[in-house]
Every structure is written in structure tokens, then in C-alpha cells.
Amino acid sequence: MSTETETRPRAAAAAPADPGLPANLRRNAPLVPTDTSAGRSLAAVIAILTFLAGLCAGAAEIVASNAAQWQGSVAQEVTIQVRPGPGRDVDADLARAESIARSEPGIGEARVFSKSEAERLLEPWLGSGLDLSDLPVPRLIALRLGGGQTADLKRLRTRLTEALPGVASLDDHALWLQRLSTAAGAFVGLGIGVVVLVLVATGLAVTFATRGAMAGNREVVEVLHFVGADDDFIARSFQRRFFGLGLRGGAIGAGLAILAFALAGLLARAARSGPAGQEIEALFGTFSVGWRGYASVILIGVIASLVTGVVSRLTVRRFLA
Incomplete structure (x- = not known):
């Protein structure tokens, strides 16, 4: 008798919920449907x-x-622009500007662009195959900063202006940066x-x-x-x-x-x-x-x-x- 009475509650607990109830009201159904x-x-x-x-x-x-x-890459490079003028030797001005730049501490490398290289820089705007020999194409000197010291670009700009007034100028690409x-x-x-x-x-x-x-x-x-x-x-x-x-x-x-x-x-x-x-x-x-x-x-x-x-x-x- 006792075994029968103990079995009944277990069977009642294991019985499924009333199938007549809505799904969201059945026993053990979540409040918010899961799927x-x-x-x-x-x-x-x-x-x-x-x-x-x-x-x-x-x-x-x-x-x-x-x-x-x-x-970071552009900040490590500056450019000296040497403009040709009447009665001036562009190659001599380039050599002097390069010498001034190399004498400054913090300048690790200086590279002078040839005339043909400077003309090729204008091809995206002017096109290729043009004869630019009669045009006053500026010559460029690319400087790479380094050498374990900080370059004083303000002093370098002043020295270039004093040595080559109206001819040489320094571009530190600050506007572009x-x-x-x-x-x-x-x-x-x-x-x-x-x-x-x-x-x-x-x-x-x-x-x-x-x-x-x-x-x-x-x-x-x-x-x-x-x-x-x-x-x-x-x-x-x-x-x-x-x-x-x-x-x-x-x-x-x-x-x-x-x-x-x-x-x-x-x-x-x-x-x-x-x-x-x-x-x-x-x-x-x-x-x-x-x-x-x-x-x-x-x-x-x-x-x-x-x-x-x-x-x-x-x-x-x-x-x-």
C-alpha cells in the first residue's frame, strides 16, 4: 500500500503538462519563447x-x-628646392646647397635628383614625351633625417636662404602632413x-x-x-x-x-x-x-x-x- 502511494506522486510529477493549454502557459514553458x-x-x-x-x-x-x-615616413624626409635663374650655374647651386645640408647635424643622407629625374616628376601633370629643356624646372635634393641627432630645420632653412637667396628653399612637408x-x-x-x-x-x-x-x-x-x-x-x-x-x-x-x-x-x-x-x-x-x-x-x-x-x-x- 505504501509503495503504491509513493508511486502516485512520482507519476503525477512526471506526467506531461495539459495539452489543452496554450504553449506559453504550459508547465516549464519559458515566459518569452526561445525559438x-x-x-x-x-x-x-x-x-x-x-x-x-x-x-x-x-x-x-x-x-x-x-x-x-x-x-612617420614623410616626417623623416625634407626636400631642398633649387630654382634655376638667369646667369646662375644650377649645378654649382646644387653642390653648395648639398654641402650646407650635409654639414648640419641630424641629416643622415642627401640625394641630388638629376635633371631627367626632376622632369619625370612632372609627367603626371604635363604628360610624357615633352621637351622640358627650355623650362626652368627646379632641381631637388632629398634629405633623410637621422644620424642619431635631431636636425634643426629652422637653422638649415636660414642658412640656405642666406647662402642662396631667392634660389634655394626648404620644404619640410608640414602642410601635407x-x-x-x-x-x-x-x-x-x-x-x-x-x-x-x-x-x-x-x-x-x-x-x-x-x-x-x-x-x-x-x-x-x-x-x-x-x-x-x-x-x-x-x-x-x-x-x-x-x-x-x-x-x-x-x-x-x-x-x-x-x-x-x-x-x-x-x-x-x-x-x-x-x-x-x-x-x-x-x-x-x-x-x-x-x-x-x-x-x-x-x-x-x-x-x-x-x-x-x-x-x-x-x-x-x-x-x-
Whole structure:
């Protein structure tokens, strides 16, 4: 008899929930459905937005790193321009300017451009095959800073002006560096703005999805209130569910962005072997995302997940208020 009475509660506990009840009211069913078309759609939207934000962040990192390399390279070089004039020996002026530059501490190397090399520098603007012998084409001396000392460019400019007044001038590329820095900063700022807009769009999508889920589970929420559940319990349930969706979408989007950059880097390295690839690399820099770029993509995925959870909780609390 006792064995029979002990078996009955176990059988009752193991019995399935009443099949006549709705799915969202059955025993052990979650408050928010775990696998619905709306949830999968929201996860896909978050993945797409995270992917786009990751691409923007990675592109901004590429531009910033290449700009820093260009600035470092250009900052190590200055140029002396020697203009030909009537009654002057250009070669003698070049030799004197080179001598003055080499005597300055901090100048590691000086290279005098020949007349043909100076004329070739004008081909992108004037075209090739032209006879420039009658034109007063300036001659150039490229200086590379180094030698373990800091070059005093102000003193070098003064010495050149005093020795060759109106003939020699020093260009430290400061204006070009300033423009490059401004352009790189603007592009990085634009990338950050796009990332912020994508995160805002993610929050809006989560808001609408949370409101739809609340409206579809209004009866369940009322029953929970009736049995004594507070708003924090309900908000936590929705937050856990939407945080899981955001984590899934953010991981997929960040992973696809990292894969896209990895494939683009492989293709860039493969194309670098040809002459066209070398010219593109010289013009635009290397197409490689460093660890900061990959870390920013992963961080965007994490932020998208956190935004999803926080926004869903705030939306539920406002809906229940």
C-alpha cells in the first residue's frame, strides 16, 4: 500500500503538462519563447548591423594605421628646392646647397635628383614625351633625417636662404602632413559615427521587438502579476532572452567581419606580388587589420549584445509602468 502511494506522486510529477493549454502557459514553458521567427529575424538584423559596424571600425583602423606610417615616413624626409635663374650655374647651386645640408647635424643622407629625374616628376601633370629643356624646372635634393641627432630645420632653412637667396628653399612637408592628419582624422571620426548610428539602430530594433513580445505575452504577464510576480522578475526574463539573441547576432556579425578582413588581407597579399599591386600598396598602404582592429570588431559585437539586453529591460519596465 505504501509503495503504491509513493508511486502516485512520482507519476503525477512526471506526467506531461495539459495539452489543452496554450504553449506559453504550459508547465516549464519559458515566459518569452526561445525559438520564434521574430527572434531569428532580430538575431539576423543584429548580425547584419554588427557586420556593417565591424567593417567601418576595421576600415577606420586601416586608415589610421596607414596614415600613421605615412606621416612617420614623410616626417623623416625634407626636400631642398633649387630654382634655376638667369646667369646662375644650377649645378654649382646644387653642390653648395648639398654641402650646407650635409654639414648640419641630424641629416643622415642627401640625394641630388638629376635633371631627367626632376622632369619625370612632372609627367603626371604635363604628360610624357615633352621637351622640358627650355623650362626652368627646379632641381631637388632629398634629405633623410637621422644620424642619431635631431636636425634643426629652422637653422638649415636660414642658412640656405642666406647662402642662396631667392634660389634655394626648404620644404619640410608640414602642410601635407597636416592635411593628411586632418583627412585621416575625419575618416576615423566618420567611422566612429557610423558605428554609433548602427548601435542606435540596434537599440531601436530591439525596442520594437520587445514591445511586440510584450504585446504577444500580455495575458502571461497579467497572470504573473496576479500570482505575485514583480516587474523585476518579468524584466529579467525578457532581458535574458533578448541578451541571448543579441549575443548570437553580435557573435555572428563580428565573426563575419573578421573573416571578411582576413580574406581581404589574403587577397591583398596575393595581388602584392605583381607591379599593379605594388603601386596600389605604395599609394594606399598595406591592407591589413592589426590586433586593435580585430579587438574593436569583437568589442562591437559585445556592445551590441549589451545594448540588446539593456534596451529590452528598459522597454519592459516602461511597458509595465
